[in-house]
Amino acid sequence: MTDTTGLPSPPAPPVHALLADGTTVRVRQAGPGDRAAVLRLYERMSPENLRLRFFSAGSGSGRQAAEHLCAPARPGERALLAEADGEAVGVAEYHADPAVPGRADIALAVADHWHHRGVGTLLLEHLADAARADGLDVFTADALSENYPVLRVFSDLGLPLKRRFDGPEVHVTVGLSQDEHYLSAVESRGRTADVASLGPLLRPRSVAVVGAGRRPGSVGRAILHNVRAGGFTGCVAAVNPHARAIEHVPCHPTVSALPEAPELAVLAVPAAAVPSVADECGRCGVRALLVVTSGLDAGQAAALRAACRRYGMRLVGPNCLGLANTEQGVGLDATFAARVPLPGTAGVATQSGGVGIALLSGLSRLGIGVSSFVSLGDKYDVSGNDLLQWWEGDGRTRLAVLHLESFGNPRAFSRTARRVGRRMPLLTVDAGRSEAGRRAAASHTAAAATPTMTRQALFAQAGIIATRSLGELLDTVALLHSQPLPSGGSVVVVTNAGGAGVLAADACSEAGLDVLPLEPGLTAELTAVLPAGATTGNPVDATAAVSEAELRACLDRLAAHRDVDAVLGVFVPTALAAATGDDLARALTHGPDRAPCTTAAVLLEQPTRVALLAADGGGTVPAYADPQDAARALAHAVAHARWRARPQAEAAELPGIDTDGARADAAAWLAGHPEGGWLDPTACARLLGHYGVPQVAWEWVCDEDAAVAAARRLVGPRGRVVLKAHRPGLVHKTAEGAVRLDLQGEDDVRSAYRDFAARFGAGLSGVVVQPQAPHVLELVAGVVQDEVFGPLVLFGQGGTATEILADHAARLAPLTPGDVDELITAPRCARLLSGGAGGTPVELGALEQLLLRLSRMACDLPQLVEADLNPVVAGPDGVTALDARIRLVPRHVHDPYLRRLR
Structure with a gap:
């Protein structure tokens, strides 16, 4: 078939x-x-x-x-x-x-x-x-x-x-x-199976360290020491043929010699021994492996994978730091980190061991701690997707921190993250943003679609908070751990030093937060409780003379006001406060009577970047040494709250779609072009027509007399036309002199056609004649099929300078209406769509439809690897594609939601 x-x-x-x-x-x-x-x-x-x-x-x-x-x-x-x-x-x-x-x-x-x-x-x-x-x-x-x-x-x-x-x-x-009901059912079954399979890894009843060395500095011995020192409640065994006991744990020469098979085996043996030891573990009934060994070659890696699959063992690693579960009744620290992880509420998964150590240290210092930690290493099996599903139901994790350098199944990961992210914040560091990540591409759309853009689209749609550094990540974790999510982006800055308040207001504005003037009723309330000389705009300058009680009264009124979503207190130490024993930061740590409001402090003299201050009633308030750090953390919290509040809409139903016709046309074209390639204008227009993509009227001609006749039919004797030459493989028409604009009358048309004939010779397969478009806003819209992430829909400013301006945004298909809203508003040119800078407003509904139809086409046709609509002219009457390029290649695509292990 x-x-x-x-x-x-x-x-x-x-x-x-x-x-x-x-x-x-x-x-x-x-x-x-x-x-x-x-x-x-x-x-x-x-x-x-x-x-x-x-x-x-x-x-x-x-x-x-x-x-x-x-x-x-x-x-x-x-x-x-x-x-x-x-x-x-x-x-x-x-x-x-x-x-x-x-x-x-x-x-x-x-x-x-x-x-x-x-x-x-x-x-x-x-x-x-x-x-x-x-x-x-x-x-x-x-x-x-x-x-x-x-x-x-x-x-x-x-x-x-x-x-x-x-x-x-x-x-x-x-x-x-496949509809949403079916995908949800598959997802639910997969979640049940996944969590059950992770039990022997994260809640094992017995652990054996294979390769526990006699030398104190060896990795295996360090892990064995941490397993014992961490208070593991199950049975512990060690495997070393050259020792009788290590760390007061009896040693056995092989896994087969153990009195009974452990649920979890930690392998810290040389790379060459990993395959045989893994196979022995499987034969003995071990249910999960943690392989910290690095340097496996391709053959050893394949043998390790095969052993795990043959015997049904889940695998973490290889080349990793280890894993830990601080749950009471488990107490497992199977890492070679220097310190035992502090029990807490953050789930952590990293591919980098160094990043993992830094996160464990930072979360411990803040007092947040971890529920479970997994260093994924080379990620042969267990991935971030597995851990999200574990944390979703473990009853302890309140936020999740991920540092992933690669994605095995990003579309399945995105579905899981969207679901879990509505129950707890998910955070990551967006690493690898440099220009070195840009890949070569054949069209404007593909050139713009960098790996960074693709990854950021995944994060944005899945609700993952993507920070730019580990420090920024910990700043944001501190806020989300300790404070309620803000209901909006309105921030009031309160300070006892005017200059510091200005710095904080600047930082908030630059982070995209709203620092708005306060309404008169609120300013009157603040004036009544603050000392003489205080200014009650925004920032609120309470002056150096403010007492702790006065500041507390001010903060109480701000927290209770409907227009205030967050309060940022910026304080410097003064002799006045010291003389009276007042602690202004203490005023910020509200008691049980204050209305819930997202609150943070900036203490400019604070020696650490971020700390958590104990609050009345048992809570905490994050305190930052720099206003910019506080502002960025608040901005991330605001964006996450908005994402959570967004309706969980499904992909939109679109009228006038002919999927069967499109698939038949694509199959027929590929049958005649088994290597794939760029469609000619006629085939391209036909494919877009199946999805109702609006295109400018045009005619295909093969001689100059036909070009003249077509121009007359399209615009009459006085109208203006555009001629575009076509030859197989031609992509960037303007750069290769294949476009002639603003042609009027027979002589102009004939001259342009003759120029194309001379320039391209026998390679000229035909010419497109179309009306000259009015000078309105030019946009670009397109699709790129990423081998890992699937189809990506791109939108931004178009025209001949689209790559130079680099004003684009992207989202992964299928697009929901919410995704389209974000896609349209993300580029800098978004303000032009509403008539900003003296422009003409664009019919946004038509633009949304265009992007939704491109998304549907990309999902229906996996063999469509590039589609580039540039320019798309947009105005109050709608949008129209003036030029389109589509490339097809033969492809079989696996269903990303089909249940299977790596």
Whole structure:
């Protein structure tokens, strides 16, 4: 069979995936070599389960099913096998109905002792993915009405389901279209399985350190010491063939020699020994590995991965600092960090061990501490996505800190982050922002879409607070840990030193916060409680004479006012306060009677960058040494609060979309251009037409007489036209002299056409004639398919200088209406859209529609690797693409939401 890209649909590659209880199974295509294993599955089924599967209990049905399922692959059929420890534990297959295109009958069987663990559901998810690739859109199945388990599997899939009862049988029809309900169901199943699989890593009942050295400075010995010193509540063992005991822990020569298999094995052995030790761990029943060893070559890495998958072990590392869980009843510190992590509420995951040590130190110094810490290292298996799901349900984590240098499945990560981020703040350091990250690209859109822009789009849409340094991250963590989220961006600066207040007001404004004048009623209240000479604008200068009581009264009134979202107190020590024993910072640490309001302090004499001040009633208030640090932290909190308040809208429904036509056109074009490439103007316009993208009227001509006639039809004898030459591979038309503007009359048109003919010779395949557009705002909109992140929609200022101005923003598709709003307002040119700087307002609804339609096209057509609409002219009557370029390449794309391990 073929998929919608026009390519033969390949066999589904073998993958490993998690079941509901955290067990790992392998899902792969069944073949002739599996006949014996499948037959054993059927032979071991009880008579009752055989009757439910085949409608009879005879043994012959199983033999026939095994023969058919394991026959050589035939068109219109697929058969998948789930196996564990070399045993077939489940099978699923479909047979396309030749009489009804797009429809296939399915069958499912699960080994008796593997029921209720999610084998059947997992197989059907993968079977549905293969069916979509083969162009199918409906599954049908027949079952006995008393076969409640299989009917429950169908109904719980999350796919559209219809049931028709016919006597003792039920005819089931399952639609294969993926919608939000289905993705949420898959996500929920994946979360359950993921969390169950992480238990042996983060809540192990026993730990063995393999490679615990006799030398005090060795990594293995340091980890063994920390496991014991951290108060681990489970059993601890050490493996070293050359020692009898280390750190008062008895040693055993090998993992096999341990009295019983530990749940977690920490490997601190030389790289060459890692594969064999990992395999031994698996054979002995170890359930999880933490590999701190670095320097594995490609062969050793592959062998480590294979061992983990073969035996169903989850893996952290290699090349990592370790992991810790401060939960009471666990107390695990399996790191070689210098200090035991302070128990607390921050979940931390990093790829860099050095960054991990810095974060552990900073969070401990602030008194926030960590709930759990995982150094991911080279991230062969366990990733940030796994940890987010763990923290979501561990009952202790209140905010999550991530330092990720790579993303294995960013679209799945984004879905998880969007969900978790509404329960707790997620923070990261946006590292790797330098120009060195820019990649070469073939179009304006691709040239603008840097890895930095792609990563920042992911962070913005997923609600991840992206800071620019570790210091800024800790500043923001301190605020979010201690204060309620602000309801808006209005900040009042209160100070006892006018100059310091001005610095703070500048810092807040530069961070995008609002430092607005206070309304008269509030200023009157403040004047009544502050000393003579105080100014009650914003900043509020309480003067050096202000007492602690007066300042407290001022802050109480500010916190209770409806127009105040946050208060920033900026104080310097004075002899006046010292003489009376007043502590102005203490006035800021409100008691239980003050209205809840986001509050922070700037103490210019403070020796540390950020600290947490104890507040009345048991809370804390963050104090900063620099107003800019406080302002940036407040700005991050405001942005996060706005993201949380944004409705969780789904991708918009768009009228007039012809997905089938677009896919058919793309497949037909690729069939004639198997290497891929840039579409000619006619094919490009046709593809955009399937998505209702507005395009300027134009005609395609191949000689100068036709060009003259086209110009006359388009604009009449006195109108002005544009001619654009086309030759295969031509991308930047203006730079190569392939555009002639403002042509009027027959002579201009003929002259332009002749110039193109002379310039491009035999390479000239045709010329586009279109009306000269009015001089209005020029924008660029486009799509780039990133190999890792998927489709990215870009928007910004267009025209010939688009790359020079570099005024662009991007968001990952599919776009929601909220994403589009942010995309339109992010570039600097956004103020021009509303008529700023003397311009003409743009019809924003038409612009939103354009971007949503590009997003839909990018999601429907994975073989569309670049689309560049530049310029797009925008005005009060709508938007129109004047030029468009689209590049297609043959591509098979894996479903990013299909459950599978790395």
